[in-house]
Amino acid sequence: MFQIDRSSNRLSKLERTTFAEVGFREREHLQEWLAAMPDALCEAMSEGQDSLLIIQKEFDGFDGTRERLDLLALDRSGQLVVIENKLDDSGRDVVWQALKYAAYCSSLKKAEIVAIFQQYLDRNGGGDAAVRICEFLGEDALDEVVLNDGTNQRIVFIAANFRREVTATVLWLRDHQIDARCIKVVPYKFGEELFIDLQQVIPTPEAADYMIRMAEKDSEEKSxxxxxxxxxxxxxxxxxxxxxxxxxxxxxxxxxxxxxxxxxxxxxxxxxxxxxxxxxxxxxxxxxxxxxxxxxxxxxxxxxxxxxxxxxxxxxxxxxxxxxxxxxxxxxxxxxxxxxxxxxxxxxxxxxxxxxxxxxxxxxxxxxxxxxxxxxxxxxxxx
Structure with a gap:
C-alpha cells in the first residue's frame, strides 16, 4: 500500500508489518474492531450483502462443549454467519473449528437466536433484540421474519496469511455449495500511524459472481x-x-x-x-x-x-x-x-x-x- 503525498506529488510506501510486531491481539483488537464495524468486513466481501449484524462475541452456547466461536452474525437474508478470526497465521485447524461451529449453529431456532442477541445487547449498551433484528431485515414484526433457514449458514475466515491446506479446503467447500470465504487482513504502518487492509481472496471479488453462477449451474446439472x-x-x-x-x-x-x-x-x-x-x-x-x-x-x-x-x-x-x-x-x-x-x-x-x-x-x-x-x-x- 502507498500513501499519496499531495505536496510533492509522490507516493510513499506503507510498511507491511505483523500484528505481533505492533502488539495487537486477536480477541482484544481484531475481534473488537470487526464487532464495532462489521461494514469493514462487508466492504471486503463486496458482494451485495451491504451489512452484517453482529449478534454475539465468543459464543459458547453449544451443548456439551466449551468451544467458542469468535463472532456470530446475521446477514440481510436472515442467515447465520460464523466468523473466525486469526491474526498473522490461519493455523491448520481453523476450517475444522468453523465447520463444527456452523454445524452447531444450524439447529438454532428463531427464539434462540433472538435470546443470543439479547444477551449480547445487554452486555453492550442495551436494546431490544427483536426490534433490532426487524429493523436490520426491514420487516415490521418478528413473526414475519425467517431466521437460519435450512443449511445455508455462511463461514468467513479472517487472517493475514492462509495456509495452503486452509485455502484448498475452502475452495472444496465452495464447490460443494457451502458459502465459505477467506478475508485477508494485513496491518501496515507509516511512521506512528497504523492501517489495516481487508481483502477477500477466496473467492476473488472479480470471480465471485461467476463462481456463484457456476455453482448454481453445477448443482442443477448434478440434480x-x-x-x-x-x-x-x-x-x-x-x-x-x-x-x-x-x-x-x-x-x-x-x-x-x-x-x-x-x-x-x-x-x-x-x-x-x-x-x-x-x-x-x-x-x-x-x-x-x-x-x-x-x-x-x-x-x-x-x-x-x-x-x-x-x-x-x-x-x-x-x-x-x-x-x-x-x-x-x-x-x-x-x-x-x-x-x-x-x-x-x-x-x-x-x-x-x-x-x-x-x-x-x-x-x-x-x-x-x-x-x-x-x-x-x-x-x-x-x-
Missing amino acids: AKGAQRWSHQMRLEYWDQALEALRSAGLERWQNISPSRDNWINSSIGVSGCTLTLIFLRHEIRVEFQLNRSNPDENKWLFDRLVEKREKYEEAFGCELEWRRMDDRKVSMIVCKTPVQGYSKENWSDMIAWLIDHYKKMDEVFSEQVRQLASRMKPGGGI
Whole structure:
C-alpha cells in the first residue's frame, strides 16, 4: 500500500508489518474492531450483502462443549454467519473449528437466536433484540421474519496469511455449495500511524459472481443427472420384469430383446420400419403401432389405408384408439394408452399385464393388415 503525498506529488510506501510486531491481539483488537464495524468486513466481501449484524462475541452456547466461536452474525437474508478470526497465521485447524461451529449453529431456532442477541445487547449498551433484528431485515414484526433457514449458514475466515491446506479446503467447500470465504487482513504502518487492509481472496471479488453462477449451474446439472440415473435404473428394472412376463406369455418376438434404460422397447412385425412399441412413462403406459419407414410418404399411405376402416378396427380392438398421422413428422402411429403411477413398483404387475393384453390385441388387429398393405405398396407409397 502507498500513501499519496499531495505536496510533492509522490507516493510513499506503507510498511507491511505483523500484528505481533505492533502488539495487537486477536480477541482484544481484531475481534473488537470487526464487532464495532462489521461494514469493514462487508466492504471486503463486496458482494451485495451491504451489512452484517453482529449478534454475539465468543459464543459458547453449544451443548456439551466449551468451544467458542469468535463472532456470530446475521446477514440481510436472515442467515447465520460464523466468523473466525486469526491474526498473522490461519493455523491448520481453523476450517475444522468453523465447520463444527456452523454445524452447531444450524439447529438454532428463531427464539434462540433472538435470546443470543439479547444477551449480547445487554452486555453492550442495551436494546431490544427483536426490534433490532426487524429493523436490520426491514420487516415490521418478528413473526414475519425467517431466521437460519435450512443449511445455508455462511463461514468467513479472517487472517493475514492462509495456509495452503486452509485455502484448498475452502475452495472444496465452495464447490460443494457451502458459502465459505477467506478475508485477508494485513496491518501496515507509516511512521506512528497504523492501517489495516481487508481483502477477500477466496473467492476473488472479480470471480465471485461467476463462481456463484457456476455453482448454481453445477448443482442443477448434478440434480438433473441424479434424476436421470435414477430413472434409467427404474426403467431397466421395469423392462426386465416386463420382458420376462412377455416371454412367459409365449410371445416369441421378445426372446432376443434386452432390457433398456430408454422409456420404450419395440419388436418388428416383419415389415421394415413397422413396429409394435411398448412405452413406459412415469404417469402413463402405451402400446403403439408405429409406421416409421424411411420414406414418410409410405408411412402416410399405410396410415390412410388403415384409418379408412377405423370403426372396424376399433370394434375388433374393443375400445377407441388414438390415430396420429402427424403430418409434420415422418412417423405415423396408432396408440392405446392408460394412466398409471409408473414409478410405484407395487403397480408394475398390473401395468405389465395391461401391456401384454393390449399388445396382443394390437398385434391381432393390425399386423397382418399392414403386412398385406406393404406387399401391395410401390416405392414412394401407393399401389
